[in-house]
Amino acid sequence: MERGRRGRLSGRHSGARLRDFSHRQTLVAAAGSIPCDAGPVETRATRHASAGRLVAGVAQRVGIRGQLLPFRAEAILSQHSCISFLGTFIMTTPSAAEEVIAHHEELDLYPEIPLADDPRFTAKGIPTIEVPSAGPRPMARYAGSVQLVYPTADRRFSMRVKGHYANGYPVGAVVHSTEGRSKKGDIDAENTITGTGIPNGHCYFCISSTGKVYQPFLLDSWGIHCGKTYHPDLGFALDNKLVGIEVCCAGIVKKVADDRYHPGWSETFTEAEVRYRDKTENIQKAGHYHQFNAAQEKALFDLLIWLKTNNPLVFKLEHVFGHDEIATNAPQGQPGDKTLGRKQDPGGSLSMFMKDLRAKLLAAMPSG
Ligand SMILES: [Zn+2]
Numbered sequence: 001m002e003r004g005r006r007g008r009l010s011g012r013h014s015g016a017r018l019r020d021f022s023h024r025q026t027l028v029a030a031a032g033s034i035p036c037d038a039g040p041v042e043t044r045a046t047r048h049a050s051a052g053r054l055v056a057g058v059a060q061r062v063g064i065r066g067q068l069l070p071f072r073a074e075a076i077l078s079q080h081s082c083i084s085f086l087g088t089f090i091m092t093t094p095s096a097a098e099e100v101i102a103h104h105e106e107l108d109l110y111p112e113i114p115l116a117d118d119p120r121f122t123a124k125g126i127p128t129i130e131v132p133s134a135g136p137r138p139m140a141r142y143a144g145s146v147q148l149v150y151p152t153a154d155r156r157f158s159m160r161v162k163g164h165y166a167n168g169y170p171v172g173a174v175v176h177s178t179e180g181r182s183k184k185g186d187i188d189a190e191n192t193i194t195g196t197g198i199p200n201g202h203c204y205f206c207i208s209s210t211g212k213v214y215q216p217f218l219l220d221s222w223g224i225h226c227g228k229t230y231h232p233d234l235g236f237a238l239d240n241k242l243v244g245i246e247v248c249c250a251g252i253v254k255k256v257a258d259d260r261y262h263p264g265w266s267e268t269f270t271e272a273e274v275r276y277r278d279k280t281e282n283i284q285k286a287g288h289y290h291q292f293n294a295a296q297e298k299a300l301f302d303l304l305i306w307l308k309t310n311n312p313l314v315f316k317l318e319h320v321f322g323h324d325e326i327a328t329n330a331p332q333g334q335p336g337d338k339t340l341g342r343k344q345d346p347g348g349s350l351s352m353f354m355k356d357l358r359a360k361l362l363a364a365m366p367s368g
Contacts, residue, residue, distance in 0.1 A: 146219075146311045150205075150303060153215035157193045159203040161221035163240060168220045169311045170243035171234070172319025173304060174326065175354070176225065177292070177345040179251035182209040183267050189214055189248050197246075200224075204244035205303065211295030213303055219243065219310075228342065229326040234319065236332035242319065243307070247300060249349045250290035261288055277348030281355060284324045284341050289348030297351060304361055317361040322346050322354040 146169060149155065165171075180196070181188040189208035193216060197204065203223020206214040217223060225244025230236050250263035253274055261269040269290055279286045292300070308315045327343035330336035350357065 148218040148220055150213055150215050150306060153205075153213050155215060157190070157198070157214060157216035159193070159198055159216040159223055160201045161203055161217050161223040163222055164220055165222055165240065167314045169314040170219070170222070170241065170307070171314055172242045172316050172321065173307060174226045174229075174238070174242045174244050174321050174323050175300065175346050175350065175357075176204065176244055176246045176323045177249040177251045177290075177347075177349045178206070178246050179263075179345060180248065181265065181267060182248035182250060182290075185210045186212050192246070192248060202244075204246045207245065207247045207296050207299045207303070209248050209293060209296065211293075211299040213299055219307075226323055226327065228328045228331045228337075230328045230332070230338045231319075231321065231326050236328075236337065238326060242321070245300060245303065247292050247296050247346065247349070249292055249296070249346075251345055251349060252285065252287050252347070253290050255288060261290070263290065275348045275351070281353040282322045282325045283344075283347050283353075285344045285347065287348070291351065292346070292349050301357075301361070301364075305364060308361070308365065317358060317365070320354070320358055320361060322350070325354055 178189075178192050180192055186208045189206045189212065193206055193214060196202070197206070197216075201223070202225055203217050203221075204225040206216075208214070222240045222243070224239050225246070226239055226242065229238040231238060234241055250267060250269065253261040253263045253269055256262050259271045261271075261274050263269075273291055274288045275291050276288050277283045277286065304317065304320055308317050323343045323345045324340065324347055327340065328337055329339045329342050346354075352360070
């Protein structure tokens with residue numbers, strides 16, 4: 001079995017065996033993500049070759065035996081510039097191979113494993129691959145039809161992940177506000193992701209002020225977003241159990257004049273854009289909060305419902321928390337490790353208390 005050097009995509013076909021397509025498999029495998037800039041349109045052959053390499057690598061890594069239907073590239077590419085197979089997305093760009101090499105660690109791909117390379121891959125048709133079992137990764141993580149990417153998400157960015165959830169999926173979510181700029185719409189979300197999120201090694205969904213959802217990671221992987229945290233049901237340090245959802249919003253603002261509120265920077269909000277909340281329920285600090293707008297609240301609600309319906313056995317709506325409900329003053333084992341107050345988001349930015357959001361989410365689910 002010939003292996004490519006670590007960090008390089010091997011062009012060699014070794015343990016993998018290509019066969020003519022025979023029948024569909026109902027298998028979902030791991031995938032990586034690659035920033036998806038628009039670029040010169042690839043040839044179909046290049047796309048198929050890229051997809052084939054990725055699929056072969058992923059399949060072997062997760063220890064899939066047997067045949068795979070590699071991808072449904074055509075339809076997906078036209079919509080999202082990404083390559084998909086069996087419900088799992090592999091983002092690609094015209095230079096997919098080079099990007100995988102450059103990003104393979106954050107992509108959670110192992111480009112050093114043997115990769116299929118066969119003229120039939122670059123020709124018409126969809127071949128299947130037979131790959132030897134390799135690696136201990138449990139298949140149960142990919143059982144069923146769980147998707148790792150929110151269908152309408154913007155996937156242009158890539159945030160650092162630190163590991164895989166125990167069940168391959170978050171058991172709940174944390175609602176945050178970015179406590180930053182939001183007035184310029186999507187660009188503010190993108191600047192938050194690239195300007196503070198990525199440099200600080202954070203990982204989260206981000207909802208812009210237009211309601212656009214960004215997902216710079218895959219849902220089986222966790223990263224930093226909530227830090228020192230505790231919940232009686234889930235324990236301490238919940239980054240590796242709950243997925244973060246940041247909503248672009250200024251958070252707490254100060255009244256500087258009638259109908260005029262300021263955060264700590266050059267944005268101004270009117271009375272209609274803010275909400276006063278006393279310190280009660282999940283609100284940790286009384287004051288005026290810049291409100292999530294209607295598009296953001298709808299996007300947040302829809303995303304949470306999708307997270308639940310996409311993997312109902314693992315994700316619990318009862319485990320949708322505000323950062324303010326779980327952020328503690330100290331890490332586990334130190335005084336204050338269960339004392340809240342370190343964070344005030346979402347606080348009064350959300351139009352309801354967190355307990356009411358949970359009730360509304362649960363009420364929206366079909367009974368039984
Ligand atoms: Zn937060």
